[in-house]
Amino acid sequence: MTVDNELIRLCIDESPPRNQPLVAKYIRSFAFPVLSKLSPFNISKTGSYLEANKTAILQKYGPGAENDITSVLTKLNTLITDILNNKPFRELVSDNVDVEIWNKVLKDYSDEDGNRPTWLFTNWLYCECYIHRRIFEAFETSIYLKNYDPFYEQKMQGLVSCEDAMELLGKFLIKYFHKEDIDIKNLHEDLPKMFKCALWGNRCDLSQTGGDAIAQTECPLVLVDALQHLMLVDESPKAVDFLCASLNDATNDDKILDIILDNAGYELFTDLCLADYLITFKFVNTIRFHGKVIPWFISDVTTQDFINTIDYLSYKIKSDVLKELGKRWENYMKSGQWKFECEQFWTLPFSFGQIKSLDNELYTKLEESFLIISKGDLNYRKLVGDVYWNPTVPFIETVGNFKPSKLIALRTLKSDITCGLPEGLAEHVSKTDPNWLKEGKYAVIQVDGI
Ligand SMILES: O=P(O)(O)OC[C@H]1O[C@](O)(CO)[C@@H](O)[C@@H]1O
Numbered sequence: 001m002t003v004d005n006e007l008i009r010l011c012i013d014e015s016p017p018r019n020q021p022l023v024a025k026y027i028r029s030f031a032f033p034v035l036s037k038l039s040p041f042n043i044s045k046t047g048s049y050l051e052a053n054k055t056a057i058l059q060k061y062g063p064g065a066e067n068d069i070t071s072v073l074t075k076l077n078t079l080i081t082d083i084l085n086n087k088p089f090r091e092l093v094s095d096n097v098d099v100e101i102w103n104k105v106l107k108d109y110s111d112e113d114g115n116r117p118t119w120l121f122t123n124w125l126y127c128e129c130y131i132h133r134r135i136f137e138a139f140e141t142s143i144y145l146k147n148y149d150p151f152y153e154q155k156m157q158g159l160v161s162c163e164d165a166m167e168l169l170g171k172f173l174i175k176y177f178h179k180e181d182i183d184i185k186n187l188h189e190d191l192p193k194m195f196k197c198a199l200w201g202n203r204c205d206l207s208q209t210g211g212d213a214i215a216q217t218e219c220p221l222v223l224v225d226a227l228q229h230l231m232l233v234d235e236s237p238k239a240v241d242f243l244c245a246s247l248n249d250a251t252n253d254d255k256i257l258d259i260i261l262d263n264a265g266y267e268l269f270t271d272l273c274l275a276d277y278l279i280t281f282k283f284v285n286t287i288r289f290h291g292k293v294i295p296w297f298i299s300d301v302t303t304q305d306f307i308n309t310i311d312y313l314s315y316k317i318k319s320d321v322l323k324e325l326g327k328r329w330e331n332y333m334k335s336g337q338w339k340f341e342c343e344q345f346w347t348l349p350f351s352f353g354q355i356k357s358l359d360n361e362l363y364t365k366l367e368e369s370f371l372i373i374s375k376g377d378l379n380y381r382k383l384v385g386d387v388y389w390n391p392t393v394p395f396i397e398t399v400g401n402f403k404p405s406k407l408i409a410l411r412t413l414k415s416d417i418t419c420g421l422p423e424g425l426a427e428h429v430s431k432t433d434p435n436w437l438k439e440g441k442y443a444v445i446q447v448d449g450i
Contacts, residue, residue, distance in 0.1 A: 007036050010086060010120055016388045022124035022416065029388070030416045030438055031124040039131050040080045042298060046135060046150050047076045053153075061144040068142035075138035079131070088116035089130060094140045096294075098344055102133060105349060125386035129349035136294045149295045155305050158265025159312065163319065166269050168219040169197060170321040173273055177280055177328075187281055188244050192236045194274045195445060196224040199410040201270030202262060202376045203440040220270065232413075232429070233395075233420055233444040239408050242450045243283045243371075255370035257284040258405075260346070261291050262376030264305035271375060272310075272329055279337060284370055286337055293342040297378055306340045351385045353400035366404035373408050377440075380411040384419055395420035395446040406449040412440040420446050 008027065016026040024031040050057070050069055058065055081087075089106055092099045109117040109126060119127055139145050159166075176182065176190070197220040218226075228234075246255070257278060259271060275287050291301040310333065313326025332338035345359045352374075356363045366372060374383055384398035398419045399407070416437050418426055429436045436442055 007084060007086060007120065016416070018388055018390050019393070020388060021386050022388050023121065024124050024127060025120045029124075031128075034128065035083065035119055035124075039128070040083060043076050043080050043131075043135060047073050049150055049154075057145075057148075061148075065142075065144040068145045072138045072142055072145060075141070076135070079134050079138070083119050083131070086118045086120050088118050089122075090116070092133065092137055094137055096140060098348065101348060102130075123349075123386070125351065125381060126349040129347075132297055133294075133347070133349075136296075140294075149302060149304060151295055151298050152302075152304060155264040155299055156308065156312065158263075158299065159269065159309060162266035162269070163317070163322075165218060165220055166266065166322055167319050169221065169270070169273055170319065170325050172221055173276065174321045174324055177276075182281070184244060184247065187247075188240060191240045191243065191277070191283075193221055193224050194277045195236050195239065195408075195410065196227075197221065198267075198270045198274040198373075198375070199412065199443055199445060200224065200227060201267035202410065202412045202443075227443070230442050231444065232418070232425060232442050233422075233446055235408075235447045235450075236445045238447050238450050239445070242406070243278075246370075247281075247283065252370075253285055255284040255286070256368055257287045258366060258369045258372045259287060259289050260372065260374045260379050261289055261301045262379060263299040264301045264309065265299060267375070268301050268305065268309055269313075273325070274373075275338065276325070276328060276332075279332065286339070287332075288339045288341055288369075290346060291340060291342045292347050293344055294347050296347050300378075303340060303342060351382045351400075352379075352402040353385055355404075356401060363404055369405040371406050371408065372404070373410060375410055377411055377414040380409055381415055381417055383407075383409060384417060386417065388416055389419040391418040391421040391426035392423055393419045396448045399448055403449065407447060408450070409444070409446045409448075411446075412443045413437050414440050418444075420444070 011025050011027045011032060013027050015028040016022055016031075022029055022031050024035040026032065050072060054066075054069060057069065061068075089109075091103045091106060105126065106116060109122055117123075117126070139148050139150070142148075200220065200223055246252070257275070259275065261268065261271060271289075275289070278284050279287060289301075289306065291303060291306055293302070295302060310326055310329045313322050314330045315323075315326070317323055317326065329338070333340070343359070343362050345355060345362050348358075350358060355366070374380065383402060384395075385400060387398065389398055395409070413436070418437070429442070433441075
């Protein structure tokens, strides 16, 4: 019997129950294949990357890093074995500031007899976050590779491989920024396109491919129209009306936009384009980008990714328009109009509904916000509590008590969770396209408080 079969033997051959948080034991949920196939694949690809790049790593970190590589590989292999054998979770052992929290969560998820959670039977959001935290632990418990991001090069490669599409969007924007006669009608017409470029940027996510870059070659603006029929909910008109109306209020010159980022590479580029558009036309005055403090879900944006993306565009790329964009973004960072922040909460296994009680400082910060944009699938899962909602439950109900400010969620669907869909739509799409929830093919733009 293969280990995969062994896991299957422990599972239930049913869909997960509606309106409950996801758990991987339901074979017909997306969580099961992510746990039993995709996660082990991603972990083993991380190991293969280290082996393939050993010489370069030793050159950079010195010969002492050889033992580190060996120990990281052992830890990654143990992680795969633990998952595939549904072993109980263990405490984290590094000296990082978040370890106390993770170990407390482990205790909270253990039963009265002290039996620890296992991969198949515990809350799936916690489980998947724990997998990514354990990957990082393998590195941070080494000597030379403590701060090594094994996904950094692939993330930058993801950016480079999309240069053609970036150039097309860049040309459009630079021309636009140089025009002197842009009026409210133009803004009203074009702002939805900027939202949707950032939305579809979320398709390019390396966690689905073990780090292999997904090239985006088509013109992002053409794609916006071509993909419109794949938008299951499009509340962008509400967001656009709200933002355009706010331009009339000249008294408020302290409008902060918070963008809770997702992936580096092409997606980050499209987020920065949207941010530039919003700041150039004074929809907002300051933008705070929220990234990750440790490598997370393979391709999420860390400080290193953010800084080096802007640096790459400003100085290293061939294209003049992209250089010009890069320089604009560098200046926003220098002037403080843009800020990059990475709070610890985003790499903990909690939903956004828990921010208020667990991290009041962060919640208070988000209350200063004029508008919050949440990017991507994992942030969406955290927004709606990773609950397998009945698809017609309104989005504003699913976000629970996460109400610090007005909110826009831009998400391509890569997991089972849906909400706020019109009656019958989920049934209709699932009949014509059984994989509709898994591949980032469909998308939603949903708002709360607008
Ligand atoms: O990068 P995104 O859009 O947050 O997607 C991450 C998604 O990928 C997975 O890790 C695997 O499909 C999902 O569980 C997760 O929600």
